Amino acid sequence: MPEFAVRLEDEALFVVPGSGALWVYDFGNKTKVLRDANEGNSGPVFQVAQATVASMKLFLVLPTFAAATLVEQDRIFSMLAEHDPGRPVALVVEQSEGRVVIVAGVADLVGPAAAAAAVVRTCWEWDESPGFSIVVDQRDHFVTVKHDGEAWQATVQSE
Numbered sequence: 001m002p003e004f005a006v007r008l009e010d011e012a013l014f015v016v017p018g019s020g021a022l023w024v025y026d027f028g029n030k031t032k033v034l035r036d037a038n039e040g041n042s043g044p045v046f047q048v049a050q051a052t053v054a055s056m057k058l059f060l061v062l063p064t065f066a067a068a069t070l071v072e073q074d075r076i077f078s079m080l081a082e083h084d085p086g087r088p089v090a091l092v093v094e095q096s097e098g099r100v101v102i103v104a105g106v107a108d109l110v111g112p113a114a115a116a117a118a119v120v121r122t123c124w125e126w127d128e129s130p131g132f133s134i135v136v137d138q139r140d141h142f143v144t145v146k147h148d149g150e151a152w153q154a155t156v157q158s159e
Helices: 068-082 107-123
Strands: 004-016 022-028 030-035 046-053 056-063 088-094 099-103 132-136 139-147 152-159
Touching: 004 068, 004 107, 022 099, 046 107, 056 068, 056 107, 068 088, 088 107, 099 107, 107 132, 107 139, 107 152
Parallel strands: 056 088, 099 132
Antiparallel strands: 004 022, 004 046, 004 152, 022 030, 046 056, 088 099, 132 139, 139 152
16 A cells, blocks of 8 residues: 655646647646637636645646547647656546546556545545545555644555
8 A cells, every 4th residue: 555745836827728728727726827818718727736746747638618529639639748758648537425536647646646536636626535546447455544733645556
């Protein structure tokens, strides 16, 4: 049962795959545009948590209203790879209380993505579940999180 230290950056990214817009919003109410929208379709906005899990930095893309279509997923992956090529991307495709389904596509990202998703559900989305059923690339995990007063810890158990 691996335990991961998880840290979320104070800034969240927002991406609009239809228009190509990308901006950073820090929770101190400052917005910084990283990439302006083109003149085309705007479409849905996706929030992106910037997480460090153990020593791996990753992006965790969260749907704001509905899961990304396959075209939107492809565009999100390419936009974030262009923004930070060294940071892998995990995409939440379904979420509800105590449950998250993620597409990661990289074996090394499975545990860290599950850990990051559980911490995001707990501290950003106020999900007070005692544990989380998290499916990453069709593999089931049970994740518990705790905060020790200084940092988040997530224990990921394969089911």
